[in-house]
Amino acid sequence: MSKKKPFIINGRHVLAGFVVFFGIIIAVNIVFVSLANTSFPGESVKKPYEQGVRYNETIAARELAVKLGWNITWSLDKTNADVNAFVVKVVDADGPVDGLKIEIALMWAGYRDADILLALKPMENGVYRGQLDAKSVPPTVLRFTGLAVRATDGAKMTFAGKL
The missing domain is CATH 2.60.40.1940 (Immunoglobulin-like)
Incomplete structure (x- = not known):
């Protein structure tokens, strides 16, 4: 039976974690900004x-x-x-x-x-x-x-x- 190698975090794992983390942050920001712009345009009067x-x-x-x-x-x-x-x-x-x-x-x-x-x-x-x-x-x-x-x-x- 072969001995199992322990899991080691390398540079690819760290890069993937950063990309996933900031991808989620950017996606949530895009959703909130689009919801805010469609729900209230920020104008209390016309023109x-x-x-x-x-x-x-x-x-x-x-x-x-x-x-x-x-x-x-x-x-x-x-x-x-x-x-x-x-x-x-x-x-x-x-x-x-x-x-x-x-x-x-x-x-x-x-x-x-x-x-x-x-x-x-x-x-x-x-x-x-x-x-x-x-x-x-x-x-x-x-x-x-x-x-x-x-x-x-x-x-x-x-x-x-x-x-």
């Missing part, structure tokens, strides 16, 4: 580059709104079990501001599919209202950005908040 380029317009609109004395308040009214109303009130030094076109982008953290753009309808006395289906409102913090534009001269005011 972020264009928004950044137009930031001077945003600053000018805010300065004009301060000069006009516009003050915007908002609330989410739960009128009944099926309907919520997003209510915005705009006033200036002279009183309520009517004749505005107001659009609100509503965003819920973690519920990207629920995000909507809501056009508010003018009521009276500077109040603007938009209806939301209460069943489609996720149970989390609501963040929003809005734009109010006066039809007569194009004066704009942006506003943002959370509820």
Whole structure:
């Protein structure tokens, strides 16, 4: 009977171990990077580059709104079990501001599919209202950005908040 040779680790075994180890690490990294890129693109708004380029317009609109004395308040009214109303009130030094076109982008953290753009309808006395289906409102913090534009001269005011 021949004596069995003991197993000895040589250079080929070490090289194979390194290749297998780092191959597994690289494969796992590729899987995680592809899953991360497909699940969340990293953009919280559409066309972020264009928004950044137009930031001077945003600053000018805010300065004009301060000069006009516009003050915007908002609330989410739960009128009944099926309907919520997003209510915005705009006033200036002279009183309520009517004749505005107001659009609100509503965003819920973690519920990207629920995000909507809501056009508010003018009521009276500077109040603007938009209806939301209460069943489609996720149970989390609501963040929003809005734009109010006066039809007569194009004066704009942006506003943002959370509820």
